[in-house]
Every structure is written in structure tokens, then in C-alpha cells.
Amino acid sequence: MPSAPRNPTVVEKLRRHLISQEGVLFMIMLVSVLFLATRTDKFLTVDNLLQQGRFMTEVGLIAIPMTYIIITGGIDLSVGSILGLTAIVLGWSWQELGFPLELAIVTGIASGTLAGFVNGLFIVRVGVPPLIMTLATLALFRGLAEGISKARSARGYPEWFFELGQGEFLGIPTQLWLLIVAVLVFGIVLARTQLGRALYAIGNNETGARFSGLTVNRYLLLIYTFSGFMSGVAGYIFVSRVSTTRSDMGTGIELDVIAAVVLGGTSIFGGTGSVAGTMIGVVLIQLLKNGLALSGVTSDATIVVIGSVLIFAILVNNFIQTRRGGD
Amino acid sequence: MTDVLLQMQGINKNFPGVQALKEAHFEVRRGEVHALIGENGAGKSTMIKIVSGVYQPDSGDIQLDGRAVHFGNPREAHLAGIATIYQELGLYPELSVAENIFMGHAPMKKRLGLWTIDWEQMESGAEDLLAELNIHDLDVGAKVGTLNVGNRQRVEIAKALSLDAQILIMDEPTAALTESDVEQLFSIVRLLRERGVSIIYISHRLNEVFELADRVTVLRDGETIGTQQVSMTSEAELISMMVGRKIENLFPKQVAQIGDVVLEVRNLQRPPLTRDISFSVRAGEIVGLAGLVGSGRSETAQVIFGVLPAESGEIVINGAPVKINKPSEAVAQGIGYVPEDRGHQGLIREMTIRENTSMAVLETVSRHTFINRAQERSLANRSIQQLSIRATGPEQITNKLSGGNQQKVVVSKWLASEPSLLIMDEPTRGIDVGAKAEIHRLMSRLAAEEGLAILMISSELPEILAMSDRILVMREGRLVGEFSRDEATQETIAHAMMSEAARQAASAAP
Numbered sequence: 001m002p003s004a005p006r007n008p009t010v011v012e013k014l015r016r017h018l019i020s021q022e023g024v025l026f027m028i029m030l031v032s033v034l035f036l037a038t039r040t041d042k043f044l045t046v047d048n049l050l051q052q053g054r055f056m057t058e059v060g061l062i063a064i065p066m067t068y069i070i071i072t073g074g075i076d077l078s079v080g081s082i083l084g085l086t087a088i089v090l091g092w093s094w095q096e097l098g099f100p101l102e103l104a105i106v107t108g109i110a111s112g113t114l115a116g117f118v119n120g121l122f123i124v125r126v127g128v129p130p131l132i133m134t135l136a137t138l139a140l141f142r143g144l145a146e147g148i149s150k151a152r153s154a155r156g157y158p159e160w161f162f163e164l165g166q167g168e169f170l171g172i173p174t175q176l177w178l179l180i181v182a183v184l185v186f187g188i189v190l191a192r193t194q195l196g197r198a199l200y201a202i203g204n205n206e207t208g209a210r211f212s213g214l215t216v217n218r219y220l221l222l223i224y225t226f227s228g229f230m231s232g233v234a235g236y237i238f239v240s241r242v243s244t245t246r247s248d249m250g251t252g253i254e255l256d257v258i259a260a261v262v263l264g265g266t267s268i269f270g271g272t273g274s275v276a277g278t279m280i281g282v283v284l285i286q287l288l289k290n291g292l293a294l295s296g297v298t299s300d301a302t303i304v305v306i307g308s309v310l311i312f313a314i315l316v317n318n319f320i321q322t323r324r325g326g327d
Numbered sequence: 328m329t330d331v332l333l334q335m336q337g338i339n340k341n342f343p344g345v346q347a348l349k350e351a352h353f354e355v356r357r358g359e360v361h362a363l364i365g366e367n368g369a370g371k372s373t374m375i376k377i378v379s380g381v382y383q384p385d386s387g388d389i390q391l392d393g394r395a396v397h398f399g400n401p402r403e404a405h406l407a408g409i410a411t412i413y414q415e416l417g418l419y420p421e422l423s424v425a426e427n428i429f430m431g432h433a434p435m436k437k438r439l440g441l442w443t444i445d446w447e448q449m450e451s452g453a454e455d456l457l458a459e460l461n462i463h464d465l466d467v468g469a470k471v472g473t474l475n476v477g478n479r480q481r482v483e484i485a486k487a488l489s490l491d492a493q494i495l496i497m498d499e500p501t502a503a504l505t506e507s508d509v510e511q512l513f514s515i516v517r518l519l520r521e522r523g524v525s526i527i528y529i530s531h532r533l534n535e536v537f538e539l540a541d542r543v544t545v546l547r548d549g550e551t552i553g554t555q556q557v558s559m560t561s562e563a564e565l566i567s568m569m570v571g572r573k574i575e576n577l578f579p580k581q582v583a584q585i586g587d588v589v590l591e592v593r594n595l596q597r598p599p600l601t602r603d604i605s606f607s608v609r610a611g612e613i614v615g616l617a618g619l620v621g622s623g624r625s626e627t628a629q630v631i632f633g634v635l636p637a638e639s640g641e642i643v644i645n646g647a648p649v650k651i652n653k654p655s656e657a658v659a660q661g662i663g664y665v666p667e668d669r670g671h672q673g674l675i676r677e678m679t680i681r682e683n684t685s686m687a688v689l690e691t692v693s694r695h696t697f698i699n700r701a702q703e704r705s706l707a708n709r710s711i712q713q714l715s716i717r718a719t720g721p722e723q724i725t726n727k728l729s730g731g732n733q734q735k736v737v738v739s740k741w742l743a744s745e746p747s748l749l750i751m752d753e754p755t756r757g758i759d760v761g762a763k764a765e766i767h768r769l770m771s772r773l774a775a776e777e778g779l780a781i782l783m784i785s786s787e788l789p790e791i792l793a794m795s796d797r798i799l800v801m802r803e804g805r806l807v808g809e810f811s812r813d814e815a816t817q818e819t820i821a822h823a824m825m826s827e828a829a830r831q832a833a834s835a836a837p
Binding site for chain 2: 192193194195198200201204207208209210211212213214215271
């Protein structure tokens with residue numbers, strides 16, 4: 001029987017938000033923060049939290065395109081290597097090729113973007129599964145970075161270069177502004193635009209999306225390229241933050257990024273997820289790392305705790321979603 | 328007790344928002360084929376899922392062989408001798424026939440002190456089981472993925488027998504089978520009946536009910552309308568029981584004003600299933616495309632729609648030659664395609680009616696790439712009204728709709744794109760009589776009143792004959808016949824569909 005759709009009341013809306021994936025995660029984050037705050041008084045301070053914002057920007061920026069990609073049912077394992085490659089190309093083209101630093105930055109990010117484009121091209125045109133393709137380029141791009149750098153690091157950047165990675169604007173770390181803007185813009189893009197809708201459609205049923213006339217290949221190429229671009233930007237911020245360029249930069253960052261995305265409620269099988277959820281995941285992981293370290297927990301134990309929280313969050317969430325999912 | 332094997336009484340089952348079964352009852356005798364029919368959404372699936380332990384009823388009694396039973400999960404039903412063969416087959420394509428048959432209860436033996444699978448016994452056991460079903464041409468070592476649908480189904484039946492099933496539930500078993508496979512399935516079903524196995528047979532095809540079943544139970548809106556001896560009833564009676572009203576005209580075809588040529592294809596080539604195809608479709612015209620399964624009908628449709636781009640040949644839309652290399656280009660040319668495989672190609676089942684109906688027209692419901700949800704919602708509401716889609720509203724997930732209503736969503740997606748040509752591939756396969764008539768009425772109206780050109784592929788000759796202004800016949804990738812509405816008969820079309828060899832065989836037979 002067709003029944004008229006009822007408008008949900010405010011209380012119902014609130015409840016729905018609270019038991020959404022993001023809501024559950026947010027609650028876990030609050031509990032963790034409160035708990036950590038009782039362990040050490042160095043944790044819950046404005047300075048410390050802002051400092052953590054600085055540290056998590058690179059993961060956060062890369063996690064945005066990763067969310068897009070995982071929503072389509074894909075994955076990009078090469079982001080850490082692209083970050084490293086970007087950093088090396090930036091340093092090398094400035095120091096060895098004598099590019100003006102501004103141009104070197106652009107060249108670095110452009111090479112990251114190109115790397116992402118190559119991923120996308122092979123995935124779309126040749127049909128290589130994303131996992132295989134980006135696993136291959138994980139090694140390939142890192143190798144390139146090492147080859148170009150010849151194990152030398154670039155340093156001695158001028159003062160203005162550090163503004164993005166080490167400076168502040170209105171009391172907040174400069175790169176954090178960039179992350180906030182990116183999250184807002186790309187969160188809205190995912191939730192509200194044709195691109196976003198297409199990504200969800202592809203993740204749920206790629207054939208169905210194609211048969212509806214969506215330009216699936218174009219969208220996929222676009223998001224892998226976007227992933228390269230954002231990894232490139234993260235590479236630039238990384239160099240600016242640590243004042244030097246080394247070829248092993250960003251090693252293993254892909255796992256942090258993927259963990260945050262999945263923790264944030266994006267299904268690894270594709271079809272669901274949001275940028276907001278991902279960001280809660282990024283923040284939660286960063287705060288746990290920092291808070292535990294400040295409480296004197298060793299780094300080995302910290303990893304164990306983070307792993308446990310990941311599993312716990314997913315369990316709680318599954319429990320709530322199945323309870324609710326009767327409908 | 329009598330010979331009643333399964334007895335269900337006063338079964339109630341609620342899902343949020345729907346009462347799927349209301350005081351429903353159903354009984355199966357030992358060694359009978361009992362057909363269970365009803366429109367989509369009538370409660371057939373819920374009923375068999377309760378029998379097979381997938382769902383538990385909210386209330387009601389189930390007795391098996393005179394004893395009250397309660398199945399908490401499918402395994403318990405299995406152990407009690409109830410096996411189900413689902414529409415989507417539950418086999419492992421990478422494993423062999425024998426492994427599939429004995430999945431979960433492989434014969435074991437001790438070797439080197441370890442329990443291992445006794446492969447020889449498993450293979451000979453599988454051969455015996457197949458032989459019992461008069462199947463002698465299946466290699467038990469073959470991977471299931473390499474078998475055709477009919478053979479996979481036979482494997483599934485053998486698997487059920489390996490568990491000593493007393494009740495075999497078959498859910499739309501013929502939906503994907505070819506004619507000869509259907510014949511073989513029927514003889515297996517009859518064989519099982521003779522051996523005392525009870526079969527619950529669910530089908531939309533009433534002729535199968537009359538050919539195969541002993542008794543038939545009709546469900547409507549979750550209630551049991553009645554059980555009849557098949558020999559004592561008629562097709563008309565069953566249909567009126569199913570829909571609760573008389574369907575005056577199953578194929579309401581309106582006379583249409585035939586206009587200009589909308590689509591013309593010349594020498595389309597993409598072997599092996601599209602060879603040198605030339606034809607045209609005019610505004611207001613419904614062109615039926617007939618042929619056996621595998622004759623290249625869907626492939627040709629997909630060549631036109633750009634899923635399988637043509638290697639050579641010309642496509643002309645409204646007089647202008649166009650290139651179509653992917654579906655998006657076909658959509659841009661005003662072509663819509665309602666595909667054969669609704670769940671996989673037609674819909675994104677996890678998404679809502681709103682999101683599905685706007686899928687092909689995202690541009691038009693957006694401003695500067697931002698989707699206007701209000702506009703989307705009103706589009707969805709309009710579709711729900713126009714096509715009388717039975718749903719709770721535009722935000723309902725399409726997966727939760729019945730087959731007929733899902734199909735209406737697919738059709739409404741394409742109507743939203745205001746196409747000049749609509750290709751409909753098996754538009755009414757697997758949907759119930761009522762929804763079928765509605766889709767036919769809609770097609771007629773679209774052609775007659777809005778001048779839409781429709782290319783309809785169908786395996787049902789009555790549908791082809793009743794709905795088409797002109798009929799094309801394909802065989803082995805080629806167009807082999809064209810008939811006007813007046814000259815087409817069941818015989819002429821069927822004759823054209825068959826190959827020379829098959830024709831000779833048919834005429835040689837007594």
C-alpha cells in the first residue's frame with residue numbers, strides 16, 4: 001500500500017544522526033578524548049591540539065580522494081609513493097635543475113598528478129584492477145623517487161617556503177586552513193554534485209551506471225588523477241613542514257589513510273561513505289596516537305590500541321546498523 | 328495422518344511497513360508437484376523462505392510429517408529434508424560438479440592418520456546421483472562455471488538429492504532456461520515426483536503450472552486465496568484469483584500514427600552476434616525483434632546503445648548519421664535502453680527510486696553540476712504516479728520493490744530522458760500478469776500518443792505478435808525475416824527463428 005511519507009520530527013532526525021556511522025564514530029572520539037584528558041594534562045590543550053592538526057593534514061588531504069576511490073569500489077595504494085616522488089621532484093628540480101622554487105613546487109605537484117593519471121589510465125583503459133595497478137606503482141613511483149634523488153636529500157630552502165608547513169594564520173597552522181577548505185569543498189562535491197552521485201552509482205553497480213549512460217571511465221580517470229594531485233599537495237606540505245626532502249617520505253602513509261577512510265564508515269566494497277566520516281576517522285587516529293604517547297604509552301602499545309579501536313568501532317557500528325537494518 | 332507432508336497454518340509475517348503474510352495457509356502432499364503462484368509481492372517468496380528456514384514466522388504452525396517443527400535457520404530446514412533451488416543459483420563456479428554436489432558433506436576417509444576428502448567416492452557418488460536423474464552427459468570433474476544454466480540447475484538438483492530432500496522448492500526454475508533445458512527439467516521433476524519427493528514449484532508461467540503441477544495454491548496480498556486441483560481449473564480462473572479482478576485485455580495495443588524514420592541502421596557489423604544488420608524504426612511504431620536465445624537480439628540492441636560498439640556500419644538517428652561508441656553517446660542521441668538483466672544492468676538496486684529515476688538525466692536536474700534534490704524528488708513522484716509504481720515514496724530503496732515495480736522504475740528512468748527511441752529488452756520477463764499488462768498498456772500509449780519509436784525484444788511470441796506493428800526475426804547474428812503485423816503468425820515467426828537443421832528435424836519428427 002502506498003502510504004504518504006511522513007516528515008521526520010526533530011527528535012527522530014537527531015536520533016538518526018546519532019546512530020549514523022558518523023555519529024557513532026564521533027561518540028567514540030569524544031569518549032577517547034575525555035579518557036585521554038584524564039591521563040595527562042598535556043593532551044587537552046589548545047597548543048597540542050593545533051599541533052596535531054598540523055601533523056594530520058597530509059593524511060587528511062590524501063584521505064579525501066581515497067574516500068572517493070573507495071566509494072567506487074577501488075583503492076589507491078600508491079599515494080605514499082606519489083607523495084615521496086613529488087617531494088623529490090620538487091627538491092631536485094629546484095636544487096639540481098635550478099628551477100625557481102615556485103616553478104619547482106608546481107613541477108612537483110604536476111608530477112604527482114601525472115602519476116595519478118597514469119594509475120587511472122591503466123585502470124580504465126587496460127582494465128588492470130586498481131589494487132594490482134597501484135600496488136605496482138607503489139613500488140614503481142618509490143623507485144623513481146630513489147633513482148632521481150640518488151639517496152641525497154635537498155635542504156636549504158628559503159624562509160618563505162616553510163610558511164605553509166610551519167607557519168600560522170590567525171593562530172591556526174597554515175596547512176590546517178587548507179585541509180578545512182578542502183574538506184568543505186570536496187565534502188559538498190561528493191554529497192551534492194553529479195560527480196558524487198556517479199561515484200556512489202559506480203560503487204554500487206558499475207554496469208548499471210554504464211547502462212544508464214554515465215561516463216564511468218571519465219569519472220574514474222578523474223578521481224585517480226585527483227588522488228595523485230592531492231598526494232602531490234601533501235608532498236609539498238610535508239617538505240615544507242620538515243624542511244628537507246628525502247626519498248622515503250610518505251612511506252606507509254597509504255595504510256594510515258585507508259584505515260581512516262574505513263574507520264570513517266566508507267565500505268571497502270564501495271557504494272557508501274562520506275568525507276565527514278573520513279575526517280572523523282583521521283582525527284580520531286591522530287588524537288589516539290598523540291594522547292597515548294603523551295600518557296607515556298610506548299609506541300608499540302599505541303599501535304595495538306589503535307588497531308583495537310578500529311575493530312571496536314567497526315563492531316559497534318555493525319551492531320547498530322544491523323539492529324536498525326531490519327527495514 | 329493422511330499423506331500430507333507439510334502443513335502450514337495461520338502464518339503471519341511482518342516486515343517494517345508491510346505485512347507480507349496474513350493468516351496464510353499452505354499444504355503439500357507427499358509426492359505431488361504443488362505450484363505456488365501469485366503476483367510479485369503476493370508473498371510467495373516470504374512463504375518459501377519460511378519453509379526453508381530463512382525467515383521465521385511471527386506466528387503460525389508448521390507441521391512436517393505430522394510433527395510441529397520450527398526452523399531457526401536454513402540449515403535446520405536442510406536437515407529436515409527441505410532443499411531450495413533459488414533463482415540465483417547457489418553454486419561455486421570455480422569448483423567441480425562433484426565438489427558442488429557434496430559441498431558441506433563430502434565423503435571422508437582417513438589417510439596417513441588425517442581425515443581427508445575421499446575424492447574417488449565423491450566422484451562416483453556424484454555420478455550415481457546424476458544417473459538417478461537420468462543425466463549421463465555431465466562430467467563430474469568439470470568446473471561448474473563452464474556449464475550452461477540448465478546443467479548448473481541439474482547440479483543443484485543433484486546436490487539437493489544428495490541431502491535426501493523430501494521437499495524440493497523450485498523458485499522460477501525456468502526463468503533462464505532454453506526450451507530444451509525446460510523439457511529436461513520437467514522430466515526430472517516428474518521423475519522425482521514418482522519417487523515420492525514433493526515439489527513446491529513457483530512460476531509466473533501458467534502454462535508450466537498446467538503442464539507440470541498436480542495442485543496449485545494462489546496467494547494475493549499475503550493471503551491464501553485458494554488451492555485448486557490443476558485439472559479442475561482454468562488459466563482464466565487462476566489469473567482472476569491472482570489479481571482479484573479480470574484483466575480484460577492482456578495485450579492492449581492502440582492504433583498508432585506511424586511517422587518518420589527515427590532509427591535506421593545499415594550493415595551493422597560486430598561478429599559473431601551482429602552480422603550485417605539493417606533495419607529501421609519509425610516514430611509511433613513498435614518493432615518486435617524475435618529470435619531464439621543466443622540469436623544476437625540483445626547484442627544488436629547493445630551495439631546500437633554503444634555497450635558493444637559496432638565495428639562497421641551506420642547508425643542514422645532522425646536522418647543524421649551518428650557515431651555511438653558508448654552508452655552516454657547513445658543517451659545523448661535520444662536513445663533509451665531497458666535492458667534484459669534488470670537487477671544488474673537496469674537498476675542500481677542499492678539506491679533509491681529518486682536516484683534511479685534521475686540517473687540518465689542528471690544534467691537536467693542539476694544546476695552548475697549541483698543536483699537539485701527537490702526537482703529530483705518531484706521527478707520521482709511524477710514517475711511513481713504515472714506508472715503507478717507501488718512504493719512507500721521516492722526515498723524507497725529499489726531493491727525492496729517487487730520485480731514489476733523495479734521494471735517500472737527502469738522504464739521511468741528512460742522516460743525521464745525523453746527519448747525518441749526506446750529499446751526494450753524482454754520488458755516483461757519475470758514480472759506478474761498485472762504489471763505486465765500495465766507495461767504493455769504504457770508501451771502502446773507511448774507509441775500511439777507520444778510518437779515514441781520502440782524496439783522490443785521478446786522471447787514470448789504472444790507478446791511479440793500482439794504488441795508489434797512490424798516483426799523482425801534474427802538467427803545466428805543475422806536478420807532473417809521481416810513480417811508485417813498482418814502476415815505474422817506464431818508459425819511463421821517460429822519457423823523463421825529456427826535454423827535449417829532444426830527445421831528439418833522438426834518436419835522429420837512425426
